[in-house]
Amino acid sequence: MHTDKDSETLFIGWDVGGWNCDNNANSRDALVVLDRGRNVLGRPWRGNLRAIINEAGSTQAWVRALLDCCGVEPAGDLPPVILAIDTPLGFSQAFQQLVSGGSAAGAINESATNPYLFRYTEQFLFRHGLRPLSPVKDMIGSQATKGMHALARFAPESTVAGVWLGGSELTAFEAYPSACKPSPLVRxxxxxxxxxxxxxxxxxxxxxxxxxxxxxxDKRDALLCALVAWLFHSEPDALCFPDANTPAGEGWIFAPRDGLRDLTDIEA
Structure with missing residues (x-):
């Protein structure tokens, strides 16, 4: 049963740009805010969130700053926000172990199964017809560290693999717009x-x-992320959730089930 507070929930999609994307014509941070009825609130925003990340002193201040970017001013108390973020929000266990001086992984073969380049969730998407990028080899390390830094500051709690919390004010997770485009539901x-x-x-x-x-x-990708945030809250069965083998520290890409091929190896 949804409460009145649930009905006030806002959904933000964040397409992440690099740390210093101010003058990058092709890729910057972008934000879209939706309400429970999937209405676009305010105006989609594009720019660089670096200064806002630096200046926000709390989760509430961060959430309000994101809403301010889009000209959204909630009446009364700040409502709960679900934030879907388009960037890798973790590195693989094998990569973390390697760079911290731990043991090496086993034999390395094709790229898609390289445990240093791709997390468990990305290897899952490869098996189901998608080609996700790697934060290690595809020059998105700036975006990945920016998203992870924001989580560490404003949503540091994680009780479920791939989902981070900033108290009751913020729920955040990783989305992937390219996984939405084949989805009949998203279309x-x-x-x-x-x-x-x-x-x-x-x-x-x-x-x-x-x-x-x-x-x-960038704004279109932010809209797709915002729709995934809405699905996470309103129609969670439409998304693929982590299975029991997902390493907790790697994160998870929440993708629409109907956009992936052959899901016989994961429970409905």
Missing amino acids: KLLKDYRTTPAKPAVDEWDMVGYEFGIDHE
């Missing part, structure tokens, strides 16, 4: 945001959200 949800862009559309993704202020791929 259905995106019909709410189909608009006519100001310039000719290259593909169907260019038709998503222009009149809502979603005028860049």
Whole structure:
């Protein structure tokens, strides 16, 4: 049963840019805020969150700053926020062990199963038709450390693999927009945001959200993350959750089940 407080929950998607992405035309931080009805609140934002991360002194201040970026001002007390983050929020156990002077992994073969490059969750996605990036080899270490740093400061508690908490104010986890694009469910949800862009559309993704202020791929990825945050709260069975073998310290990518191929090796 959902409480009145549940109905106030807000859902934020954060597409993470590098630490110093201020002048990067292609990739910066982007935020989209949705309410329980999946309405876009305020205006999607794009820029660099580094200064905000540095200046926020508490989880509440951080959450309010994210909402402020999008011009969202909740009436009354700050509602619970679920934050879906598009960047790796952990490194593999084998990589952590290697860099801390521990033992080496076994034989290294193909890239997709390299335990230094890919976590358990990424290897899971490879087996189901996706090609996730590696924080070690794909030049996204800046984004990964930025997301992990924010978690360590504002959502340091983790009682379930892949989910971090900042008290009752913030729940955060990792999402992956590319895993959403093959999902019929996500495509259905995106019909709410189909608009006519100001310039000719290259593909169907260019038709998503222009009149809502979603005028860049970073913002579109943030919208997809916000929808995953909404699914996590409202339709959790639509997502793949960690299985019993998931290393707790590696994190987990919450992806739509219907966007993955052949899920016979994980319980429904």
